[in-house]
Amino acid sequence: MAFSRGETDVLPLASGRAPGKIILCGEHAVVYGRPAIAVPVFQLQAEAMVYPDPEGVCRVEAPDIGRGVVVATAADDDPLACPVRLVCTALGRPLPPWRVLVRSAIPVASGLGSGAAVATAMARALLAAFGVSWSAAELAALVYEVEKLHHGTPSGIDNTVIAYGQPVWFVRGAAPEPFTVGTTFDLLIGDTGIASPTRLTVADVRRGREADPARFEALFDRIAAIVHEARQALAAGDRPRLGALMNANHEVLLALGVSSPELERLCAAARAAGAWGAKLSGGGRGGNMIALVDDQHRLQVTEALLAAGARRVMATTLA
Ligand code: PMV
Numbered sequence: 119m120a121f122s123r124g125e126t127d128v129l130p131l132a133s134g135r136a137p138g139k140i141i142l143c144g145e146h147a148v149v150y151g152r153p154a155i156a157v158p159v160f161q162l163q164a165e166a167m168v169y170p171d172p173e174g175v176c177r178v179e180a181p182d183i184g185r186g187v188v189v190a191t192a193a194d195d196d197p198l199a200c201p202v203r204l205v206c207t208a209l210g211r212p213l214p215p216w217r218v219l220v221r222s223a224i225p226v227a228s229g230l231g232s233g234a235a236v237a238t239a240m241a242r243a244l245l246a247a248f249g250v251s252w253s254a255a256e257l258a259a260l261v262y263e264v265e266k267l268h269h270g271t272p273s274g275i276d277n278t279v280i281a282y283g284q285p286v287w288f289v290r291g292a293a294p295e296p297f298t299v300g301t302t303f304d305l306l307i308g309d310t311g312i313a314s315p316t317r318l319t320v321a322d323v324r325r326g327r328e329a330d331p332a333r334f335e336a337l338f339d340r341i342a343a344i345v346h347e348a349r350q351a352l353a354a355g356d357r358p359r360l361g362a363l364m365n366a367n368h369e370v371l372l373a374l375g376v377s378s379p380e381l382e383r384l385c386a387a388a389r390a391a392g393a394w395g396a397k398l399s400g401g402g403r404g405g406n407m408i409a410l411v412d413d414q415h416r417l418q419v420t421e422a423l424l425a426a427g428a429r430r431v432m433a434t435t436l437a
Contacts, residue, residue: 130167131216134242138162138224139231139279140307140399140408140434143348143367144288146323146374147341148273153289155348156279159307159434164222164235166243176213178202178240180220189213195267197233201240204260209248218243225430227313229400234276237264257281258294270317285436287349300355303436304411306419308388310380311429312404319376319401326375340370352436361394361410368397376402383426391415391422 137158144154171177178198179186185198190213192199198220206213218240224232238261245252252260258274258281265272275288284296327334344367351359368385371377381398384407388396392415399408411419420431 128169130169130219132243132246133165133167134239134244134246135163135165136235136238136242136280137231137283138164138235139276140229140305140406141275142285142399142408142436143364143397144341144345145400145402146320146371146376147338147345148275148288148290149320149323150327150335150338151290152338152342153287153345153349154273154275155285155287155345155352156275157285157436158279158283159230159432160283161432161434162224162230162235164220164224164232164239166221166236166239167219168243168247169217169219171215171217174215176202176216178218178220180222180236182221183226197237197264197267198240200264200267201237201260202244204263205241205244205248208260209250211248214247216244216247225309227315228309229316229405230307231276231280233268234261234265234280237261238277238280254281254283255293270320272316285352297349297353299352299436301357303352303357303360304413304416305434305436306388306393306409306411306416306423307399307432307434308384308407308409308423308428309430309432310378310384310404310406310427312378312380314378314401314404316401316405319403323374323376334374337370337374341367344370357394357410357412361396364395364397364408364410365389368395371398371402378403380404380427381407384423384428385409387422387426388419391419393419 137160142155148154176189189199261277278294287295385396388409393409396409
């Protein structure tokens with residue numbers, strides 16, 4: 119459906135926003151009950167605005183990806199229709215005669231949480247339009263239902279960090295612990311430009327663990343120990359320590375089989391250009407890597423990443 123009416127000529131009833139995210143450490147092991155730390159990326163945001171629909175139909179339009187759906191007739195698993203249906207079901211309301219306009223600056227399918235951020239922004243906008251306020255935990259639970267459509271059995275880390283909008287200590291099945299950091303941490307996000315669906319690398323790790331449980335459980339335990347230390351380094355504001363832990367986490371991810379030549383190249387380039395540390399982030403094989411940098415090296419590391427083949431480099435500060 120064409121995006122027919124600009125958002126400037128009618129005032130929205132309500133709006134909602136949500137940040138992107140990266141996993142700082144603990145990916146993959148988190149699927150097996152170990153802790154992970156994820157952080158929001160406020161430099162990348164999704165936004166949803168709710169307008170009265172001129173035709174009295176409940177619809178969602180996402181001009182950035184050239185999609186629009188009428189909620190009543192969209193497929194059961196449609197990612198744009200689902201957040202609307204879930205909010206209405208949770209509130210016991212019929213589909214409202216509203217048009218939800220979605221915009222997002224978060225690259226899709228690259229481990230930056232674009233799906234969860236769009237669903238969170240939509241849920242926030244709809245709840246505000248209904249005059250209802252939800253806790254971050256309630257919001258995270260609703261967005262988890264949307265995430266399940268795309269990722270099978272996600273650990274729940276994406277929807278949690280995005281709904282809380284704060285660094286979170288995450289253990290599957292336990293209440294997430296949002297926490298604060300001891301100083302600012304500047305991160306560069308290097309995109310390999312390679313699409314790598316997370317469910318494929320998660321499935322490969324599952325197969326590896328089935329074939330050699332003792333080896334994989336030991337690797338998950340190593341990651342857990344690193345994640346515990348990383349939390350201390352974050353709280354203490356210790357950048358060199360956090361960088362060393364990121365390097366160590368990356369080595370274990372390489373041993374798990376989820377790195378790739380491109381990710382290795384980008385991590386090596388970042389370290390050689392003066393980053394405190396670097397690792398792949400998220401599902402692996404493609405997607406993104408992250409590098410912890412200080413002010414003096416930020417430009418050098420950015421240039422090194424681009425020279426080593428990064429499609430784009432994004433900067434974010436963890437504060
Ligand atoms: O690719 P991302 O950033 O969505 O991260 C996936 C993280 C995994 O631990 C590999 C899977 C999960 O569900 O937690």
